Amino acid sequence: MSETHKVTINGEVFEVKLEPDGNSWKATVEGETFNVEVEGDTSQTIAKPKRSRKKRKKSGTVSSSIPGKVITVEVEVGQEVAEGDVVLILEAMKMQNEVAAPISGKITEINCKSGENIEANLPLVVIEPPADTEN
Numbered sequence: 001m002s003e004t005h006k007v008t009i010n011g012e013v014f015e016v017k018l019e020p021d022g023n024s025w026k027a028t029v030e031g032e033t034f035n036v037e038v039e040g041d042t043s044q045t046i047a048k049p050k051r052s053r054k055k056r057k058k059s060g061t062v063s064s065s066i067p068g069k070v071i072t073v074e075v076e077v078g079q080e081v082a083e084g085d086v087v088l089i090l091e092a093m094k095m096q097n098e099v100a101a102p103i104s105g106k107i108t109e110i111n112c113k114s115g116e117n118i119e120a121n122l123p124l125v126v127i128e129p130p131a132d133t134e135n
Helices: none
Strands: 003-009 012-021 022-030 030-039 069-074 084-093 095-100 105-110 125-128
Touching: 084 125
Parallel strands: none
Antiparallel strands: 003 012, 012 022, 022 030, 069 084, 084 095, 105 125
């Protein structure tokens, strides 16, 4: 399993492909391969930064990151939906995309209609989670 990293040597940036090779590494730079020996344990790959595992609260607001056209709205105000249910179908960049509910709950607002052109990052559908559940 190889990994690619950007390395700066004497102020010059190189893209280096590293691949473990027994007790050493194969380093490929600009098409040329070098054998790199490292003192100590080389059995593990280069450590990657750990991501925070905090559980983020999900929003009940459904929006599109790009402008498009609403093909159909699949829900109505007051309707209960489960996380992952399709709430609308949006055409963007000549592709139809099913837009799913990010959380379970009740539809409280619908701010678009079928056939309408929408701008990016506007709230299209708002879902209110059940009062007894925290997402």
